[in-house]
Amino acid sequence: MKRVLGVFLLGLALALPFNVLAAEPLATAATAAAPAVSSGVAGQLTQLVFGLLLVLGLIFFLAWLLRRVQQAGPAGKGQVIELIGSRALGPRDRLMLVQVGNEQILLGLSPGTITALHVLKEPVQVPSTEKTTPEFAQRLMELMGKDQKDKQ
Numbered sequence: 001m002k003r004v005l006g007v008f009l010l011g012l013a014l015a016l017p018f019n020v021l022a023a024e025p026l027a028t029a030a031t032a033a034a035p036a037v038s039s040g041v042a043g044q045l046t047q048l049v050f051g052l053l054l055v056l057g058l059i060f061f062l063a064w065l066l067r068r069v070q071q072a073g074p075a076g077k078g079q080v081i082e083l084i085g086s087r088a089l090g091p092r093d094r095l096m097l098v099q100v101g102n103e104q105i106l107l108g109l110s111p112g113t114i115t116a117l118h119v120l121k122e123p124v125q126v127p128s129t130e131k132t133t134p135e136f137a138q139r140l141m142e143l144m145g146k147d148q149k150d151k152q
Helices: 002-029 034-071 135-144 146-151
Strands: 081-088 094-100 103-110 113-120
Touching: none
Parallel strands: none
Antiparallel strands: 081 094, 094 103, 103 113
């Protein structure tokens, strides 16, 4: 975060001298000949480009900062409520199985409402989700020779 803030401040510091330099030809353009006028337009264009880059950099910085703040919330291990499974019933309706402590609850979700449908007496055993490589990715890795390198 310090690095991004440093880059942002550096960009701001670099943009400020260009604004000052771009303003000087405009002051001399009123008293000088026609070639100075084109220099003023170039200065204005430079100022516009750097201003645009500064605004875009600020937008990307704020988006990055927002993601970091959202990830800084409680980790999955500290959660009391855990989502076990979900099934879409329609475009806006879903069934969700959540676990709260040792209890599992089947919820019905529809726009604007959440309804507890059933509290399970015995928790549903969910098979472990091992990371499996899709068939296409596996075949591509074999063709590229990556599979042999990983095994050695």
